Amino acid sequence: MTDEGLYGDRLAKLFPMIRDPNSGLVKSLQKGTFAAVRMAYSGPVGDPTLPSPPDEAFALCLRLRHQRAETWLDGRYAPKGALKDETSIYDLRCETIVHFYDPFDFLYLYLPHNALSELANELEVGRVQYEVASGANFLDPIVVHLGRCLLPALERPQEANELFVGHVAMALNIHFLQKYSSSRPGNRSPRSGLAPWQLRTAKALIRANLDGQTSLHRIASECGLSAAHFARAFRVSTGTPPHRWLMNQRIEQSKALLANSTLSLTEIAIKCGFSDQSHFTRAFSTREGTTPGRWRLIRKD
Numbered sequence: 230m231t232d233e234g235l236y237g238d239r240l241a242k243l244f245p246m247i248r249d250p251n252s253g254l255v256k257s258l259q260k261g262t263f264a265a266v267r268m269a270y271s272g273p274v275g276d277p278t279l280p281s282p283p284d285e286a287f288a289l290c291l292r293l294r295h296q297r298a299e300t301w302l303d304g305r306y307a308p309k310g311a312l313k314d315e316t317s318i319y320d321l322r323c324e325t326i327v328h329f330y331d332p333f334d335f336l337y338l339y340l341p342h343n344a345l346s347e348l349a350n351e352l353e354v355g356r357v358q359y360e361v362a363s364g365a366n367f368l369d370p371i372v373v374h375l376g377r378c379l380l381p382a383l384e385r386p387q388e389a390n391e392l393f394v395g396h397v398a399m400a401l402n403i404h405f406l407q408k409y410s411s412s413r414p415g416n417r418s419p420r421s422g423l424a425p426w427q428l429r430t431a432k433a434l435i436r437a438n439l440d441g442q443t444s445l446h447r448i449a450s451e452c453g454l455s456a457a458h459f460a461r462a463f464r465v466s467t468g469t470p471p472h473r474w475l476m477n478q479r480i481e482q483s484k485a486l487l488a489n490s491t492l493s494l495t496e497i498a499i500k501c502g503f504s505d506q507s508h509f510t511r512a513f514s515t516r517e518g519t520t521p522g523r524w525r526l527i528r529k530d
Contacts, residue, residue: 236264240337243279246270256383260391262341263398267383269334277328284321287405289338291316291376297330302364310366314373318409320363336376340405348402351455357410371404387504390441392472399457422466427452431463435475439482439502445471479503480516487525494521
C-alpha cells in the first residue's frame with residue numbers, strides 16, 4: 230500500500246526545497262492508479278518547482294494550511310488560491326510551475342483520465358467533457374472530507390487496508406465526475422443489493438483476509454461485478470460499506486478470542502488482521518468504548 234520510491238518520490242523530485250529531510254515531509258499511498266501524497270515544507274521559501282512532465286491525469290491539491298503561491302500553466306500566469314481547505318485542480322497535460330511564498334502543507338490527489346473514463350462507463354454516463362479549467366480553485370467540502378479521511382492512513386500506512394483506500398479513491402473519482410464534468414448520471418431505477426451467492430462470496434473473502442489486503446476490485450470480480458456496482462450493492466445488502474464491514478468482523482473475532490482464549494493482546498491483534506497491538510487497541514476502543522484488556526477483564530468477572 231505504501232508508495233515508497235513510486236509516486237511520492239516522483240512528485241517530490243519537482244520540489245527542490247523539500248530535499249532537506251529536516252524541513253520537508255513526503256508521505257504517500259497508492260491504490261491501483263490512484264495516489265495520495267501529503268507534502269509539507271517548513272523551511273525558508275526559495276526557488277519555484279521544476280516544470281511538471283505531461284501526464285494524462287488530474288491533480289487535486291487540497292491545502293491543509295494557508296499558503297501563498299503563484300502558478301504558471303504552459304507558461305501562462307494563473308491565480309492560485311491561498312485559503313486553508315481550498316482545492317486547486319490541475320489538468321496535468323499542462324506544464325505546471327508553482328512558486329511558494331509561504332511554507333506549505335497540502336494533500337495531492339492523483340486521478341488518471343483513464344480511471345475516470347472507465348468509471349464513467351461503469352456508471353453509464355458515456356463520454357464526459359470536463360468543465361474545470363486547469364488551476365481553478367474551489368472550496369469543495371466533499372474533497373476536504375474525503376481527503377482528510379486519508380490523512381491517518383498516510384501517517385500510519387501499515388494500518389491502511391486496500392478496501393478503505395479503494396473506497397475513498399472511488400468516492401473521489403465519482404464526486405469529480407459528478408461535479409466537474411458536463412455529463413451527469415440520469416435518473417435511474419434504485420439499485421438492488423447483492424444476490425445471495427454474491428453476498429456469501431464477498432463475506433467469505435473478507436473474513437478470509439482480515440488484514441484488508443484483498444482489493445475491492447478482486448472481491449467485485451469474484452461476484453461478477455464492477456467495483457463501483459459492487460460497493461453500492463454491498464452497502465444496500467448489509468447497510469455498511471465493505472471496509473467498515475471488514476473492521477466490524479475484526480472486532481467481533483477479537484472479542485471471541487478475548488473471551489475464549491488465553492492469547493495475548495498482541496497475538497489476538499495479528500490473528501484479527503491488525504498491524505500491531507496499538508492499532509488493535511485504538512480500533513477496539515473506538516467501537517466498544519473500552520480497551521480490549523479491560524473488556525476481557527469485565528467478561529471474566
